[in-house]
Amino acid sequence: MPGSFTFNRRDFLSTTFGAAAGFSILPTGHRLIRELLSTPAPFSPFQFPKDFLWGAATASYQIEGAWDEDGKGESIWDHFAHTVGKVKGAATADVACDSYHRYKEDVELLKKLNLNSYRFSVSWPRIQADGTGKPNPKGLDYYKRLADTLLEAKIRPLCTLYHWDLPQKLEEAGGWPNRDLAARFTEYAEIVVRTLGDRINHWCIFNEPWVFTFLGYSSGIHAPARKNFSDCLRATHVVNIAQGQAFRAIKAINPKLQVGNAFSMSNCEPATSSDADRQAADRAHAIGNVWFLHPALKSEYPKAFPGSAPLEMMGVKSGDMELCRAPFDFLGINYYRRQFISAIAPGEGESSTGFHSYDATQGALTDFAWEVWPDSFGELLLRISREYDKPAIEITENGCSYLDSPDEAGRIPDQRRIDFMRGYLGAVGHAIQKGANIRAYHHWSLLDNFEWAEGYAQRFGMVYVDFRNQKRTIKDSGYWYGKLAASGNLS
Ligand code: GBH
DSSP: OGGGOOOOHHHHHHHHHHHHHOOOBOOTTOHHHHTTOOOOOOOOOEEOOTTOEEEEEOOHHHHOOOTTOTTOOOBHHHHHHTSTTSSGGGOOOSSTTOHHHHHHHHHHHHHHTTOOEEEEEOOHHHHSTTSSSSOOHHHHHHHHHHHHHHHHTTOEEEEEEESSOOBHHHHHTTOTTSTHHHHHHHHHHHHHHHHHTTTOOEEEEEEOHHHHHHHHHTSOSSTTOOOOHHHHHHHHHHHHHHHHHHHHHHHHHOTTSEEEEEEEEOOEEESSSSHHHHHHHHHHHHHHTSTTTHHHHHSSOOOOSSSOOOHHHHTOOTTHHHHTOOOOSSEEEEEOOOEEEESEETTTEEOSSSOEEEEOOSSOBOTTOOBOOHHHHHHHHHHHHHHTTSOOEEEEEEOOOOOOOOOTTSOOOOHHHHHHHHHHHHHHHHHHHTTOOEEEEEEEOSBOOOOGGGTTSOOOOSEEEETTTTEEEEOHHHHHHHHHHHHOEEO
16 A cells, blocks of 8 residues: 555664564564475585685774774774673773784784785774864874785785774764764765775775664664664765765775775565565665665665655755765675564564564574574575676675684684585575676674674684683684685585
């Protein structure tokens, strides 16, 4: 009944929350789940192309530490972690992996793993403590040194301009729902690219805009911990504008620079074969996967609601959609797990709006209780490839948390991570065979690190970090991945 649809804030909240944090669990034995069971495709060996890039990814706040050194300002994540009750175990990233001081050791690790691409991010408050004004030369120097060390090691730097550490002062000025942020961000992007664009050719503008807008401004489980739905929607629009403006600003500095973004994506699988569930899954895909991609490539919001998008609530003005345009040179995709999507909430009956999102639990679960289901990754990659005309794709993140720690001999036998990587890289190979143009894979993460609201309770690294003394030890999965990177032969 699209004609009679009116935008209902409460419905939307409940549905988007489900998708946001994976809060809903489909009850075991619920009739929906039985229709979903599919058999995983058998693994098939794959020889990756010679020029395929093998990488690892990290982010400034999660690894750097040195939170107030050399003129760095406070970020919303410093503020959040320093607030009682926000992060598990009262953990902070004041020190984290201390990569601000140990970056050379970390580049050595990348070399040992035979990797030729490293995705890292720049901390905005290191460059502009308050988010405006003159750049801090010491902050810029750090990233110059890091980039030069990578280049000497023949590792391609892939630099993300924003991986969630907004200067706290800008949050106090209204944060991402404030339209001024688009200009502030563009100015910051220009500073970084003017300084580092001579040595870094590949850029991601934002990391996971969906996550930092929805979890930061709507569900509040991430910094800046606001719980205001219309603020969140406004933030998504400002971020879309910022994305377009930063894209043009970078190209104006040097049109040869390759500019992309890192989108969080999750295969949205209808809970049953009913039309209602299929449509719900399409809406979940529109909001969760392409809300920041569609405006960039098509100058319009995707069809996420039974009616049209709540443009007024989002603060969309005439001419804005042109500002959002960003014809990316490549799409970065961060992929972790699929979601089951239903139009029906168990026990609640039919929902005329939105969708309900459930964590799938058919496959094995990681220690973060995320389902391992590689086929869903291949499907998502082929869908994006099909719907956006075969763009160049880089996997900018993919990984899993397992808590394996050193045995008596000091070795870390994390076979489950090896199985995960083998499965998910198999899915990448499968998608390439079917015509997707995928040129790089970055494992999340190089190091065990500060996992946001989870603190140090999750370990995503191929390298174990002993946070008592900062000792790094390559896990078995790291050695396995290193061999694969050298041969390109997944078997
Ligand atoms: C990516 O986020 C991030 O880019 C990276 O920084 C992070 O370390 C990595 O993945 C691993 O998480 O949804 O209920 O499980 C992925 C999105 C958002 C997933 C927060 C974990 C925690 C709450 N992440 N979410 S829940």
